[in-house]
Amino acid sequence: MKKFNLLIVLSLWLVAVSSFAQKKYSVYAVGFYNQENLFDTCHDEGKKDYEYLPTGSSRWNGLKYSHKLRNMAKVLADMGTDVLPDVGCAVIGLSEVENANVLNDLTAQEPLRARGYKYVHIEGPDSRGIDCALLYNPSMFTVNKSTLLPYIPDETMPANFRTRGFLTVTGELAGEPVTVIVCHWPSRFSGSSYRERAAQLVKNIKDSLVSENPAMKVLVMGDMNDDPTNKSMKDILGAKAEVKDVKDGDMYNPWYNILTKQGVGTLSYQGSWNLFDQIVLTPNMLNRDGKKDFSTLKFWKNQIFRRDYLFNNEGKYKGTPKRTHGGGIWLDGYSDHLPVVVYLVKEQK
Numbered sequence: 001m002k003k004f005n006l007l008i009v010l011s012l013w014l015v016a017v018s019s020f021a022q023k024k025y026s027v028y029a030v031g032f033y034n035q036e037n038l039f040d041t042c043h044d045e046g047k048k049d050y051e052y053l054p055t056g057s058s059r060w061n062g063l064k065y066s067h068k069l070r071n072m073a074k075v076l077a078d079m080g081t082d083v084l085p086d087v088g089c090a091v092i093g094l095s096e097v098e099n100a101n102v103l104n105d106l107t108a109q110e111p112l113r114a115r116g117y118k119y120v121h122i123e124g125p126d127s128r129g130i131d132c133a134l135l136y137n138p139s140m141f142t143v144n145k146s147t148l149l150p151y152i153p154d155e156t157m158p159a160n161f162r163t164r165g166f167l168t169v170t171g172e173l174a175g176e177p178v179t180v181i182v183c184h185w186p187s188r189f190s191g192s193s194y195r196e197r198a199a200q201l202v203k204n205i206k207d208s209l210v211s212e213n214p215a216m217k218v219l220v221m222g223d224m225n226d227d228p229t230n231k232s233m234k235d236i237l238g239a240k241a242e243v244k245d246v247k248d249g250d251m252y253n254p255w256y257n258i259l260t261k262q263g264v265g266t267l268s269y270q271g272s273w274n275l276f277d278q279i280v281l282t283p284n285m286l287n288r289d290g291k292k293d294f295s296t297l298k299f300w301k302n303q304i305f306r307r308d309y310l311f312n313n314e315g316k317y318k319g320t321p322k323r324t325h326g327g328g329i330w331l332d333g334y335s336d337h338l339p340v341v342v343y344l345v346k347e348q349k
Contacts, residue, residue, distance in 0.1 A: 025294060028140060028173060028344045029080030031305070032093040032182070032221040032279055035072055036323055036335035037130070038106070039098045041065050047129030049098065064330060069102075071334050073109030076117075076135065079305050079339050088115065089341065090140035090173060093182035093221045093279075094133040095164075099123065103133055120169050122148035125162040132167040132182040132222065141178075143171040149205055151186075154197050163194075166202055170209075174297045174346045176217060179209050183222030185232070195226050199236035207249070210282060217297060220251065221279040223337065227265075228256035228275060239280040243288055251280040254302040254342065266304055266338040268320040275304075277340045285344070294347045305339040 039052035041060055052060040080089040097103060103119045106112065112135070120143060121133040136143065148165040167182040181202060186194035202220055209216050220239075226232045233239045233253060240246045241256035255278045258264050265273030285299045312322045312333075322333035 024348045025345050026174060026348055027083055027300070028297070028346075029084055029087075029089040029341050030091045030180070030219060030221075030279065030344060031076075031079045031089045031339055031341040032095075032223075032277055033072075033076060033079065033339035034184075034223045034277060034335055034337035035094055035096045036337065037096055038068060038072060038094075038102050039065075039129075040102050040105070042101075044099060044129050047098075048127050049129050052098075058325060059330075064324075064332075067332050068324060069105055069109055071332070073106060073112050075305075075307075075310065075334055075339060076106075077111030077115065078307060080341050080343075082303070082305075083343055087137070087140075089135075090137050091180060092135040093167075093180060094135060095182070095184040095223045096130045097121070097133050098129050098131070107135070118143075120146045120167065122146065122165075122167060124148055124165050125150070126164050127162065130164070130184070132164060132184050134167060134169050134180060134182055136169075136171075141171055141173050143169060145170045149201070151198060152201065156193065157197070161194075166198075166205060168205060170216075173217075174344070176297050176346075177213060177215055178217045178219070178297070181205060181218065181220045181222075183220065183224060185222065185225045187225055192226075192231065195224065195230070195232040196236055198224075199232035203237050206251070206282065215284070216282075217285050218282045219279055219285075219342075221340075223276050224278055225276050228253050228259055228278060233278070233280075237280070239278075243286050246283050246286060246288060248283060251282055252286055252299065253278065253280045254299070255279075255340070258302075258304065264304060266340060267336055268317075277337050279340055279342045281342070294345050297344050297346045300343045300345040302340065302342040305341050310334055310338060 050056045051058050054061045107117050117135050119135050124131045146169045150165045151163045153161045163186050164184040170179040185198040206218050238250040239253035246252045259275040265275040266277040312318050323336040324333050
């Protein structure tokens, strides 16, 4: 297994800590990527997927579908390779996938098949049929349990409101208990209260996992349809911008300063960047005391994954993500969102 042969000398990235220079570490990449309407060409009974049929408004046919699969597989295989060129990501959360059929077709694409990627998917209640899923490399991540926990409206919302649930996958990474919660929170067309409700429900899930097993390391990831600065993320989920401010019960959001200080995001709207695609971590994945203790799995760094091919290189939308369709025209692109990756480190014994 290639991962176990990867030895990272700490001096390559912790130059200032000379006493650690000869220690060796394993690095794991964890990512998230919104697939922007990864539909097959067949109708799913009870779902409003008509736009993505050969007779629908997108004229979605076998050629377009095969190109979409090829394009998404290329990105997914490239994610994490800036640090781990031979192995990429151990785990990747996905949103906007239609069903198990598209995931079978996606993981059959050569760059993903060559790495042996598997997936976790549970059909959800979304009216269009878009779900969350988790890709994982079984040589690095072992799945022990998976469940789709529902979005439960509060008393201020229509009782029949339905949206994506929270795909919760518990397993082992680097020999440690890790849970990944993959989200796609209600859209901006819904009021902010709907996303704040999602944040509260996810916080409850996270708190329950940590209460049951304090050693459990939890990553909440997804298209939150909110920025790190919004109430849902900052106040309700408690995802803090600075490690020093993270208390027990909080989470750490390494994307906050990327948006607020660098002005960089994962999707562009009317000339401005938003950073809806986030991965946040529980405190037990941080060095909060200033020490550099990587005896257990810890956060190292994060990145918005960027490649030239992911962007429009001309015209009105130059410099923005190259999506599948634009202005009613098939662009043979990727997604209107950019992927995100966090890197985790553990000292080798």
